[in-house]
Amino acid sequence: MKVLIIQPAPPKPWPEGVYADEVARLGARLREAGHEPSLLVLADLDEETLRLKIADVRPEHVVIFLESYHVALARRIAELVANRYYLPIIIGGPHATVAPLETLSLIGVEGVVLGEWDRAVPRYLEARSRGSDYSATEGFWFKTESGTVRNPIAAPESPDEMVAVPDRRLYSADQVVDAAGRATLHPGRGCRSYCAHCQMDLAAGLYEERQMIFERRRPLAHLVQEIAWLRTTYPALRRLRFSGCGFPLDEAYLKEFAVAFAAAPLPFSARVKPADLDARAAAQLRQAGCDELELEVLSGSNFIRNEIFNLDLSEEAIVRAFAAARGAGLRTTALVQVGLPYETVVTVEQTANLLRRLVPDQTEVRVYYPLPGTKAYELCRENGWLSGRGEADYFTGQSTLDLPGLDAGAIRRYATLIPRMVQRPKGWPLLGWLWGRSS
Ligand code: SF4
Incomplete structure (x- = not known):
């Protein structure tokens, strides 16, 4: 058909x-x-x-x-x-x-x-x-x-059943390999965390109801096969990015991974959970060819991060993870969001202060978008914070929430300003002045 x-x-x-x-x-x-x-x-x-x-x-x-x-x-x-x-x-x-x-x-x-x-x-x-x-x-x-x-949900594929090489030919070459020569790979599927901003939480519940294993790791042979295919199909390929929330950091896997990649090395970046990253794992990643890590910080507010979004992530664990990455010679990207539920000028300032402490090489700031089906979306709905602004507004950088503590204009401004201010700490007084104006 x-x-x-x-x-x-x-x-x-x-x-x-x-x-x-x-x-x-x-x-x-x-x-x-x-x-x-x-x-x-x-x-x-x-x-x-x-x-x-x-x-x-x-x-x-x-x-x-x-x-x-x-x-x-x-x-x-x-x-x-x-x-x-x-x-x-x-x-x-x-x-x-x-x-x-x-x-x-x-x-x-x-x-x-x-x-x-x-x-x-x-x-x-x-x-x-x-x-x-x-x-x-x-x-x-x-x-x-x-x-x-x-009908009941279908059983997810076991790691051995997963397709080894997804059909990327459906996409054009520049949709697979970006201008920096980078292609994205997925080392696993599913998740066992319950972050309140993620739709995976609800999906995991559907599988758990039927006692099905949702979090799976692809066999390394699959990844190696897919990389070999990418190399021969896309001459512009220069590096890889391992997507998903948490690249597996257990010692046995990392060892096997380093061996598998040694034969045909390509520099890569990976997203890891800050709570899982220690100096040893960072060094093993570096040895395997990793040169950059994306670490989700989300917010500098302990209350937002842990009480609202269930990240179970202390500020000290974040600081340790960034130090471990730096110690191993890995570049870091801090992933944060603004306009989160209960966000105020004070919590944005906490985020900014944490970023200054972390000194990431890059900071990626997004305006928070409440995804339907998540606990955080329900919280926003119950509190009457869903503004009626939708996807089209979000893609122009507008928050879709009407928060009592921070208006949409201020959220947009912080999303733009924070990365610049992290790179140029001397500009912090100006940001402080802006905070004062918008409070
Ligand atoms: S945000 Fe990441 S770690 Fe959290 S539930 Fe979603 S996939 Fe899992």
């Missing part, structure tokens, strides 16, 4: 880029099952691009990958596909998992996939192409005349 995957995307370049491993993995699974997947990434409702793609591919089915930042755009895409091209549509991805009924209510959508979709979508398409009843496909909720059919 010819399957068109549509991926709504941010309207401007985004730090993570547009490549989605979930989409590439589904592409690989669809090819394995004999289907012909193709991909259209849409940053807006470009009707002509959609028309040309449909004329070129002649899909028999449309699959939309939906993250919660793009619900309004997905709604318009689904309506257009259904009303103009009469194609059946299913939707998967994080938003379908946390808001299945809302997603299923979009015009033209006949089914949504909850959780990982690699197994569920090919099974559904197979049943559909055979003309048999697909309404019992695990992982799917369907809209039927007699109501909503809610």
Whole structure:
């Protein structure tokens, strides 16, 4: 079957880029099952691009990958596909998992996939192409005349079953390898933490309800195979970035990892949890070819970090992690957010002070976006902080919250100013003056 995957995307370049491993993995699974997947990434409702793609591919089915930042755009895409091209549509991805009924209510959508979709979508398409009843496909909720059919979530793939090489050919070369020559890899799937700002929390609960193991690490042979494929396919490849929240830092894994990478080294960056990073792990990462770490600090406020977002991360643990990275010769990027629930001028100042203490090589500041299905979103909803501003505002740098302690204008200003002030500590008095003005 010819399957068109549509991926709504941010309207401007985004730090993570547009490549989605979930989409590439589904592409690989669809090819394995004999289907012909193709991909259209849409940053807006470009009707002509959609028309040309449909004329070129002649899909028999449309699959939309939906993250919660793009619900309004997905709604318009689904309506257009259904009303103009009469194609059946299913939707998967994080938003379908946390808001299945809302997603299923979009015009033209006949089914949504909850959780990982690699197994569920090919099974559904197979049943559909055979003309048999697909309404019992695990992982799917369907809209039927007699109501909503809610099938249980499909079992996630075990590490050995995971596809070794996701189908990146769905994307253009510059969507896979960025201008710095960097491609992103995913060393694992799932998570066992319960951060209040993350949709993985709810997904983990769905799997745990069925006693399924959600956090998995890909076999190193898979990673090595994927890197070899990337090298031969993309001559512009210069370095790697290991994505996901926490690169595994246990000693045995790091040793095995260093050996596996020694044969064909490429410099890489990885995201690690500050609480897990000690001097030994940092040195092992450096030995394996790592030259940069991304460390999530989130906020300088202990209350926000731990009481609201459940990070279980003390300021001392953060300071130790940055010192360990520096001691091993690793560059550091501190990841923080502003406009968090209970944010005030005081908590922003705490974030700024912590950053000054950490002296990261880079600071990435984002305006907080409350993702549906998360505990923090519920908190914002219960407190009446959801402003009604949506995704489009967020992508212009606007907070979508109306917080009692900090207005959206101040949040935007701090998001821009903080990284500059970390690099130029002499500018702190000016920031202090601005804080005073906005308080
Ligand atoms: S933010 Fe990261 S560590 Fe926390 S639950 Fe999500 S994936 Fe896990």
